[in-house]
Amino acid sequence: VGGSDIYFVTNMQDKACHIPVTFRVKNKLISKWDPYSGSVEPVLLFKDDKDGVNIPLKLGPYESTFYVFRQGRPDFYASQTG
Numbered sequence: 001v002g003g004s005d006i007y008f009v010t011n012m013q014d015k016a017c018h019i020p021v022t023f024r025v026k027n028k029l030i031s032k033w034d035p036y037s038g039s040v041e042p043v044l045l046f047k048d049d050k051d052g053v054n055i056p057l058k059l060g061p062y063e064s065t066f067y068v069f070r071q072g073r074p075d076f077y078a079s080q081t082g
Contacts, residue, residue, distance in 0.1 A: 003070065003071055004068055004069060004070040004071075005023070005025050005028070005068070005069040005070075006066060006067070006068050006069075007023060007066065007067045007068075007069075008064065008065075008066055009021070009057065009059070009064065009065055009066070009067060010059075010062075010063070010064040010065075011059035011060065011061065011062060011063050011064070012062070013061060013062075014061050014062070015061055016058070016059065016060050016061060017057070017058075017059050018056070018057070018058050019056075019057055020054050020055070020056050020057070021054070021055055021057050022049065022051050022052050022053065022054045022055075023052050023053050023054075023055065023067065023069065024051065024052040025052050025053055025069045026048065026052060026053065027073055028053075028069035028070055028071060028072065028073070029042070029069070029070050029071070029072040029073065030042065030043035030046060030053065030055070030067060030068070030069055031043060031067070031068050031070075032065055032066070032067055032068075033065065033066040033067075033068055034065055035064060035065065035066060043055060043067070053069075055067070
């Protein structure tokens with residue numbers, strides 16, 4: 001959409017999930033959009049790899065969210081290893 005990539009992510013389980021997910025995008029600003037509250041927050045914990053951007057997702061039971069990737073790079077971010 002207008003140079004942005006938008007992904008809808010949902011946890012369809014009755015328990016929380018903590019999993020790494022790789023999105024097939026590179027060199028973009030990442031934000032997490034909460035469809036229930038309308039809040040938008042930058043995602044500053046991710047890891048670039050050969051397949052795209054790996055984000056450690058943490059979703060509550062039946063929680064849904066949007067990840068929006070738009071042009072640019074953050075001034076700083078944290079990369080989790082191991």
